[in-house]
Amino acid sequence: MRLIALLAAPLAVQGFIFPADRPDGVYTVAIDDDGNALGEPRLVSALPDTAKLSRRQAPALPNPQTSCHNRALVVSDWNVALSAFNSLCDKGEHYPANTSVVVSVGSTIAYLCNYQNSNRCWSSESNEANQRINRQCGNSGIGWVYVDQYKKSYGRENKDVSIC
């Protein structure tokens, strides 16, 4: 029995779950170093209007690491989420360390996880991450791209599944 308890601890799920009952919109979530939520998702705005993306963008992601989950998302929802996420990113807001930003659309979410760094997101990086996930996980596949140099990740997921 004790052995089971000892073995169970490291298997604890890391990250947090964005609940399925949250309406479309932009949320922030306080997280710890392991991506565990420190509070409930906070609705910060409605989905941004589709904006002309900024011409000033970031360089290609340095040493991006792409990972996949063996499940699929609804591509029509995801396309709206990605577009809204990109419009949000190009507003240029900086998010503090230990923050996740989640754009919720239908059954899907587009997200940024900031671990030990304050970061903004860029549509160029978000699009690069999306293309990497398409290539590695499939066009309806789920995955994320972690960039250690920035201590941040971009991902796409279904609601009700652990992220960050």
Ligand SMILES: *[C@@H]1O[C@H](CO)[C@@H](O)[C@H](O)[C@H]1NC(C)=O
């Ligand atoms: C982020 O959270 C970790 C705990 O997981 C904490 O040790 C660290 O100080 C936090 N960093 C910032 C910048 O708040």
